[in-house]
Amino acid sequence: MAKKVTMQQIADYMGVSKFVVSKALSGKGGVSESTKEKVIKAAAQLGYFANTKPYLPPKLSDASPEGASKQSVLVLMPNVRFQTKESLYWGRILDGIKARLEAAGLGMMIVMEQSADHLLQALNPNGILGLIGVGEISSSVLLEVRRLHVPFVLVDHEDGLIPSDTVFVNNYDSMHRLTNHLIGIGHSRLMFVGDPRYSRSFYDRWTGFRSAVEEQGLVSDTSASLLIRLEGYEVFGEQIREAFESLRRRKAMPTAFVCANDTIALDTIQVLQQMGYKVPADVSVSGFDNIENSYRTTPSLTTVNVPKELMGARAVEKLFERVSRNEDVTEKLLLSGEVMFRESTAGAVKTDNA
Template sequence: MKKITMQQIADHLGVSKFVVSKALSGKGGVNEQTRERVIQAASQLGYFNQKNGYVKNVIPSGTALPAPAGKQSVLVLMPNIRFQNKESLYWGRLLEGISRELEAQGLGMIIVSEPRGDNFMNILNPDGILGMIGVGQIATPFLLEVHRIGLPIVLVDHEDPLIPSDTIFANNVDGMARLTNHLIGLGHRELHFLGNSAFSRSFRDRWSGFRSALEENGLTPQSPEDPMLQLEGIDTGAYGDDLQGWLEQRKAAGTLPTAIVCANDSIAMHACSVLSAIGLHVPGDIAVSGFDNIDDAARHTPAITTINVPKESLGQRAVRKLMDRLVHPDAPQEKIMITVETVYRDSTAEPHRKTAEEK
């Protein structure tokens, strides 16, 4: 394949090679809009999928994995949002899996939870970093910064079309489809999804699993424009008023669903609180389910029916994939799916009122 050059990208966009070089190097002097155009064009032309002379920090195939304790580390990058930090019931467990596996490999861990500026790698010593594990939603410029210096990347619960990397996911589509089929098997015919399909790749996959299960059972899922699919403030719970307004309106109209299927456990617990506040009982009036099986879901009253995501295993698998990538840098990139399981608890039951089709 013919090599894609910065000059070709410049010609494609009608800008100078100097502008393209600045944009791809992460240096200042290029506005954000121009930089995004350059990155998009470079991706479309296949620039990021070729060997571009980056320094490749990899180990020759067939050699033993290096593990000098205290000398080499793995960078763990995660955005600093409320529920995506090491104190989080979900992300904290995933980080424990990463930490445990790195310790077993004799490697250190450097957590960067809030990179400031595109050149955050300058504060680190790339010679002591073997690679990067990205956890959750991470902005493309930060991933490009790591890719630019040649570090191998493994992403957990996220993928970026501009960044060549291995990815690790829980099997969100199958898990949500299985949970939805369970609710349909209990007799529910009016099910509604709560979340935001644009919030993360996992949420989008969970919505897809829910929708496919309904369609396979001859049921019509809500419209993609439904406000409950566009909840704002997922990570802060700021959607509470919108959810309460929607539920009160449906209650007054007599069009409440018999089951609410939530994109994660935090939303499910919040939904239970709102339902209680407007005088509705879970699961007597409405069944509620979650996803992730965070510790609080089991302690909640009622305990939340959910999908168990093996959070520590996701972290451990990411480390093993990174180690494998170091030994086999040219092997095809992989998208690894970890199996999930349904956890049946008290927040779901058979519908106790007639659905519209039964009346």
């Protein structure tokens, strides 16, 4: 059995004092956020989190309906970017969590807070069964949750430093399958629209797309020619228009745009139509997530259905498992996505790229 990594080893590795490491990992303050992040990263690299038990679980009976009246599950979803209860994506995940908890007789408390200090005010380890993080949660917040010995599961997010159970859809395989379909119906010039750095899901979708294109020998230079990288998190229309105008001037318009999610895809269709292109007669467009607006638009959007409510429900079940069995090994649960073929994609046609 590997020896436990000590704070002194982390301090030696970083060239700082053990006092600094202790302060950063204890949650007691006294160090800057930048220093805290560096300590967390160094600790993760050395395996500090991997060989320590993250919590002491409650009794199994506490996770059953009989013991539910005294406990709830804390759902942490920082109110940033599009991660809100009103979101057609994140909101449906919350619906799945709520339904599964209600079926077990458990309550749910939603905290939309990204600050570790404010979270601690709402986090009472003795009053909650565990925590489910929905979307991107900062490493510093997850460290505080772990330090308090609270079991937690992450949905659609994976922290590279703090190990945890996670629930995802199989983004890579689903996007790979969708891209291969587009190639199969004649598309040889395809581009991905979105920012792979936005989230782990976006990165996996980008790599699934890129792999499918490269496997078919459809790119001869760097992968940059396959990507329209969008900056920011909310307004994409103008960025998309500028990118498309540049492609048109260079006579380099692809025959298909494969978008990181449905919101980007719907903006893409709108911009193309404003520029005089017909979808899918001139250009095909696909999305990902299958939000409600994807099938209400004209043309209806080809996309990948993400079982959002099921992701929430399975996160609850995974939390129950973690509470019941304090295992050292964390798990990554992948749910299958389903390609939904609709009106926004069709076989490729020869164009002059004008």
